[in-house]
Structure formats: structure tokens, C-alpha cells
Amino acid sequence: IASGSETVVPPVPGLKEGLAAGFVVTNREVLDMKELPRDLVVIGGGVIGLEMAAYYAAVGSQVTVIEMLDHIAGPTDREISTMLQKELEKKGVTFLLGHKCLSVEPGTVYAETPKGEKISIAADKVLLSIGRRANYMNIGLESIGVETDRPGIITDNLCRTNVPDVYAIGD
Numbered sequence: 516i517a518s519g520s521e522t523v524v525p526p527v528p529g530l531k532e533g534l535a536a537g538f539v540v541t542n543r544e545v546l547d548m549k550e551l552p553r554d555l556v557v558i559g560g561g562v563i564g565l566e567m568a569a570y571y572a573a574v575g576s577q578v579t580v581i582e583m584l585d586h587i588a589g590p591t592d593r594e595i596s597t598m599l600q601k602e603l604e605k606k607g608v609t610f611l612l613g614h615k616c617l618s619v620e621p622g623t624v625y626a627e628t629p630k631g632e633k634i635s636i637a638a639d640k641v642l643l644s645i646g647r648r649a650n651y652m653n654i655g656l657e658s659i660g661v662e663t664d665r666p667g668i669i670t671d672n673l674c675r676t677n678v679p680d681v682y683a684i685g686d
Contacts, residue, residue: 516661516668516676516683518654520647529619530643538621539641542567552576552639556624558616560587564644565603572607579609579636581616581626611636649685 522541524530533539540548542563555571557564560582572578580587587610588596600610613629624636649667661676661683662669668683670676676683 516651516654516656516681517685518650518683520649520685522643523646523648524643525616525645527616527618533619533621533641534643536621539619539643541643542647545640545642548640554579554637554639555642556581556636556638556640557642557644558624559643559645560584560610560612561589561644561646564642565599567642567644568608569603569606572603577609577637578607579611579638581611581614581624581636583613583615585613587612647686 524534530539534541537544545567551574552571553576555568555576555578557568557578557580560580564580565587568578568580586593586596587600591599604610611626611628611634614634615627617625617627617633619625619638619641622638624638624641626634626636628634651663651667656663656668659678659681661678661681667685668676670683674682674684
């Protein structure tokens, strides 16, 4: 079983519409962009968002990362994430930590600061990078008895499911 994954799209006004219009991109579309955005807003300070932030800052975009947590790189050791943040800031990346994305519209992302203030951030493009979700629902697994849990298909360290001769791969 290799069913892939999909981008997690939170219920933020304007995100679905932005994805449909191409103003908001995911980790897939960001690699296909033909023009360099002047202002790129990255929603999510995880691995993929940081990688793209570093790249686009290096090639000349003004990059702002909005992260709900008070640090970047998720569960990474705090000392390492702090060092990474400082290095990215030297390269021109701006971090808005502890900020919540409120809404997205062409040209602007609205966010809430940790103090509850509403701010706007200019954005030619928005990279939605808060995570991916495994595609395992409604693909017939229940009909053959493959066990699943919330994140996906349950496997052992050899990618075997509970059903003999049925394997599953992925993150």
C-alpha cells in the first residue's frame, strides 16, 4: 500500500480559495513556481517550511515565517532550533513566533500576535506548510482487515501490516 498524503488545510478563511487560485501553494507547487515572489509568507515553521524559507531567502525573496509555537522546527532540541533560527535570521528570514494565522487574501496574510493584536503581512505567495496527512481512509483497508490508527496504517519495522503479505510504505 502506497497511498500517499495530502496537505493539512486548517479552517483559516481564504486558504482553500487561495489554494484554488494559486496564490497559496503547498510543498509540491512551491517547487514548480516560475517566478520568484518578492514577499513569501510561510505558514508553519517545520522542516519543509524552513527549508523553503532558507531557499527563497537565499535567492532574494523577503520571507516571513508564521509559527504558532514559540519556537521553530517542532520537536527539535531547543538549543538547535534556536541556533537554526539565528542563522536563518542572518540570511533575512523574519520569524513571527507564537502567532496565529487569522486569514489569507491575495497580497496579504492576517495574523494575531501573542498579545492578541491583529497584524498584516505582505505576501505575493503563501506557502502552507503545517503538515501532511496520510491518505488511508476509504481505500478499502477495512474490507481486508488492515489495522489503522489516527496517523495512518499500522506497520512493524519491516512495513508489514497485520494482514499477511500486505505491506504499507510512507512516512
